[in-house]
Amino acid sequence: xxxxxxxxxxxxxxxxxxxxxxxxxxxxxxxxxxxxxxxxxxxxxxxxxxxxxxxxxxxxxxxxxxxxxxxxxxxxxxxxxxxxxxxxxxxxxxxxxxxxxxxxxxxxxxxxxxxxxxxxxxxxxxxxxxxxxxxxxxxxxxxxxxxxxxxxxxxxxxxxxxxxxxxxxxxxxxxxxxxxxxxxxxxx
Numbered sequence: 001x002x003x004x005x006x007x008x009x010x011x012x013x014x015x016x017x018x019x020x021x022x023x024x025x026x027x028x029x030x031x032x033x034x035x036x037x038x039x040x041x042x043x044x045x046x047x048x049x050x051x052x053x054x055x056x057x058x059x060x061x062x063x064x065x066x067x068x069x070x071x072x073x074x075x076x077x078x079x080x081x082x083x084x085x086x087x088x089x090x091x092x093x094x095x096x097x098x099x100x101x102x103x104x105x106x107x108x109x110x111x112x113x114x115x116x117x118x119x120x121x122x123x124x125x126x127x128x129x130x131x132x133x134x135x136x137x138x139x140x141x142x143x144x145x146x147x148x149x150x151x152x153x154x155x156x157x158x159x160x161x162x163x164x165x166x167x168x169x170x171x172x173x174x175x176x177x178x179x180x181x182x183x184x185x186x187x188x
Contacts (some may be wrong), residue, residue, distance in 0.1 A: 004068040011059060019059075023052055026069055029145075036140040037080055039129045045161055046067055047083060051076035066154045073155045079083055084133060127177035135170035 002021060010018035030051065034044035055062075055072050062071055128136050137156060141147040152167075153160045 008059065008062065008064075019056055024066070026072060027052075028097065030067070030072065033073065033140055034076060034080060036125075036128070036144050037077070037137055039125055042082065047076055049177075050079050051115055054079070064092050067151070070151055070154045073141075073157075074111060074157065077155060080137075081133055095176065123178065123181050124174075127174055127181060130177050132172055134166055135173055138163060139166050139170045139174060 003019075004022070004025075007018045007022050031044055031048050034047050035041060038044045038047065054075050058075075059150070062068065070167060116185060128139065131139070134156075138152060141152045142149075146186070147155070149160045149163050149167075152158070152163045156163070158166075
């Protein structure tokens, strides 16, 4: 696969197929990150598509000071923040069920490992959803994407020290949310 700089130069010279290579290169990774941040598959797909379109339209503004994927992620995160602000006042019963766990609990005495793992993943996702956007984004980028502090700072346009302190607070908050969830579950 070609380097980003070469692909970008080709796109700027009118080769739109080169942008298709860029999309293929980063599509899955961007979707996975957005899915973790947004907590919703359809929203992650929509934001991801919008980010690629916006990146294509604004490609002339990309200066190459940071890695292309960092620039792309910054666009995607800005779109996700805007989307959440617009959607913040909308609440659905399905969202309440996902975050509050009001669905009936199975009475199965010993769930198999797969079901237990799925339940744990849902609990972590629900706890992540309860975090502030700034903390959720940093946790996803660091813990799930494996980004270094400098890359996170570039993506979120923060100082590296701010990234470190927010990551520390985010980890504490996630731990507290998970602790609350585990202790709020009815005893069997």
